[in-house]
Amino acid sequence: MTLLEIDALTVRRGTQTVLENATLNVAPGECVGLIGPNGAGKSTLLRAALGLIPATGHSSLAALPPAARARAAAWLPQSREIAWGVSVAHLVALAQNGDEAAPQVAAAMARMDVARFAARPATALSGGEQARVLIARALAQDTPLLLADExxxxxxxxxxxxxxxxxESLAVEGRAVVTSLHDLGLAARHCSRLVVLSxxxxxxxxxxxxxLTxxxxxxxxxxxxFALETADGLVVQPLGGIV
Structure with missing residues (x-):
């Protein structure tokens, strides 16, 4: 069983190819980290997989009608802007058609440590707190697959x-996550699989x-x-550029 099937996915902008023949399958139980330098195609791959930008090739998510796609995968874009001063509970509940009493809403807020902000306007929070609220909203969608951009x-x-x-816990529960990351240490310790783009x-x-060789x-x-196997897993710390 796979939750995402991508085959020869290609994105072009004018005469420039920004994603070329990407092929990737994601199964339940995987936490997949997309890593690579700036401009490598990580965000493009995620957006093309969801059908948010024009692409050639195949994506099982992009082939779905919008309603079915929303049931299959939640999407957390890189943008963190919250435009309206609605309460945190209401913002997270948008993932459940505005039902603040839905158990998925409470569970998501607890997981992201934002339950204590439930009654506060989301726009009154710090940038980091807002980011956690938006992650909670994606979690509250309660889908088999989560795609998250940084x-x-x-x-x-x-x-x-x-x-x-x-x-990681979502993967243990039998769901899957595909997330782009710049922190190689986080990717090494918490992802079961890494996909490198260049x-x-x-x-x-x-x-x-x-x-990570x-x-x-x-x-x-x-x-x-520097890389070291520890009791907490693989630790990777960049030391410097290649001269």
């Missing part, structure tokens, strides 16, 4: 780790230990990194 951006370290642990192409796909880090990211 969800940890703007979060403090404790909430970055907490967010990734939530994603210049619009998938160049590696496997476990963090198999993917010195050779790949040098070739794709242009960095040296």
């Amino acid at each position: 969800p940890t951006a703007g979060l403090d370290p404790a909430h970055q780790i907490a967010c990734m642990r939530v994603f 210049r619009g192409r998938i160049v590696a796909d496997g476990t963090p230990r198999a993917v 010195p050779e790949l880090l040098a070739e794709v990211f242009g960095i040296r990194a």
